[in-house]
Amino acid sequence: MTSEFSAISRRSPSGLAGWAGLAPMPLFPTGLVFLVAIVLRQVVPLNTDVSWLLVVCERMLDGQHLYRDIIEINPPMAAFAYLPGVALARVLGVDPRHVIDAQLLLLAAASLFAVSRILRLSPALAGLNGGPFVIWAAAVVTILPMHVFAQREHMALLTFLPALAVYALRSNREPLPLWAILLAGVGAGITLAFKPFFTVPAALCILFAAIRSRSWLTLLAPENIITAVLVITVSVSTYIFYPEYFTVTYPLVRDTYLSWSMPLSVIFLNDATLIFSIAMVSVLLARQKHAPDSLLLVMALASIGFAVSFFLQRRGWAYHSYPMVAVALLAMGYALTGAADRGARSRRLEVVSAFMLAVTFVVGVLWFNVTVYVGPVRQAVEGLMPHPRILVLSGEAAIGHPLVRDIKGVWVSRQENLWVRAFVRLTRERTFVDAATDAKLNDYLALERQWLIEDFKKLPPDIVLVDNLRNEWGAWARADAEVSQLLKSYTFVRSVEGIDILRRNQ
Structure with a gap:
């Protein structure tokens, strides 16, 4: 008996179906894209946050407990996403960053391949000129991220892509094999487990599939049920195994980090919004004479959903915007590379399209390659002693990470940085704080101070970096009797870009 998959495959032209008909033609340039990404x-x-999460995973493997011995602002998925790679790195005896890089590149390749296989199942999407788009898609998921490579948003996008393909087929009421359903359901579930904000793009795509298929039963498609079960399982497991996340971490995050917003100009007027707008306008102009197919509509809706999630986070930070920008550029590339055009395209149109894609890609690369400049701190520290234990008095995470990993040091604090004090300051500056809230914020400050002193005594640092450029941490340390007493056994070495370097006396 002929399988459903075999029957559909015979109806579809081999090689060029969908956005990644992996015919021999695009394999070589796509491989070059991955080679550039490796370089x-x-x-x-x-990335600063990735470096910190590698430290978190190393400590978890050493037996420390998340949210008790390690204070992390994000749900457990943020750490568990990196844990297998860090564990493998220990077995291989290599730096975890290299394993994580390889893991993300393999995930990118697997995600694109899975999408291509899913789209080949669709007669409605058969015969599309996918060659140039394969190269574009590979560049968007491997080169575009730049400094936000391997951030949680990068992972979340890669796991979500197969679900986009399934939503497109589901909207056409096309049959799907079990393997595609499982990939979509598990992938979307992982994406939503990273951040609840990612529910928005998934919900928009699922609702679109139900409306376009003219069946509300599509809302209960098996991949959606799998996603829901996975998200519920992760939430319940977090409550059972990491209760401190709900009793300690989340209230602290809610009352400090989530209580304030960046100015609207920072949230909305940035390169991410510019790229998103250009991409959406380009899609509309390119397809104004053609009825958009289900894949293009799903990508456009997903990008809009990720844009909503980006704006809801109210920070305007580059890595928050990556899913929005990436999916918008995928939709733009799908429209401008002629992937959906059966007929010939004019030479002029191809040149204009190539120019628009190149410009937006360059803007995106520059946007995602922004880093926090902290000066030549590494050069000043790495020659002082081998494998030093390091503590940083600052609310700026980029001072300590990836510095501690670059010089093969040991991170002393249970936190990525002293973020509670930094967020409390922002909360007081940007929101109205009544007496009850002010008292609660003072309690949080006292808790962080207690953590700092405990960490200092438990594993005395060899080097202490004191950030005097941001919020006068040196003055704060001198004003605190216990902290200043701990620092008496340290000698000032030098100051770099407002950061004092103190070395423990031998």
Whole structure:
């Protein structure tokens, strides 16, 4: 008996179906894209948050408990996403960053391949000129991220892509094999487990599939049920195994980090919004004479959903915008590379399209390659002693990470940085704080101070970096009797860009 998959495959032209008909033609240039991405991993500095999460995973493997011995602002998925790679790195005896880089590149390749296989199942999407788009898609998921490579948003996008393909087929009421349903359901579930904000793009795509298929039963499609079950399982497991996240971490985050917003100009008037707007307008102009197919509509809706999630986070930070920008550029590339055009395209149109894609891609690369400049701190620290234990008095995470990993040091604090004090300051500056809230914020400050002193005594640092450029941490330390007493056994070495370097007396 002929399988459903085999029957559909015979109806579809081999090679060029969908956005990634992996015919021999695009394989070589796509491979070059991945090669460039590999080279960039050796040149672009390790992301600050990724570096910290590698420290978190190393400590978890050493037996420390998340949210008790390690204070992390995000749900457990943020750490568990990196844990297998860090564990493998220990077995291999290599730096975890290299394993994580390889893991993300393999995930990108697997995600694109899975999408291509899913789209090949669709007669409605058969015969599309996918060759140039394969190269574009590969560049968007491997080169575009630059400094935000391997951030949670990068992972979340890669796991979500197969679900986009399934939503497109589901909207056409086309049959799907079990393997595609499982990939979509599990992938979307992982994406939503990273951040609840990612529910928006998934919900928009699922609702679109139900409306376009003219069946509300599509809302209960098996991939959606799998996603829901996975998200519920992760939430319940967090409550059972990490109750401190709900009793300690989340209230602290809610009352400090989530209580304030960046100015609207920072949230909305940035390169991410510019790229998103250009991409959406380009899609409309390119397809104004053609009825958009289900894949293009799903990508456009997903990008809008990720844009909503980006704006809801109210920070305007580059890595928050990556899913929005990436999916918008995928939709733009799908429209401008002629992937959906059966007929011939004019030479002029191809040149204009190539120019628009190149410009937006360059703007995106520059946007995602922004780093926090902290001066030549590494050069000043790495020669003082081998494998030093390091503590940083600052609310700026980029001072300590990836510095501690670059010089093969040991991170002393249970936190990425002293973020509670930094967020409390912002809360007081940007929101109205009544007496009860002010007292609660003081309690949080006292808790962080207690953590700092405990960490200092438990594992005395060899080097202490004091940030005097941001919020006068040196003055704060001198004004605190216990902290200043702990620092008496340290000698001032030098100051770099407002950061004092103190070395423990031998």
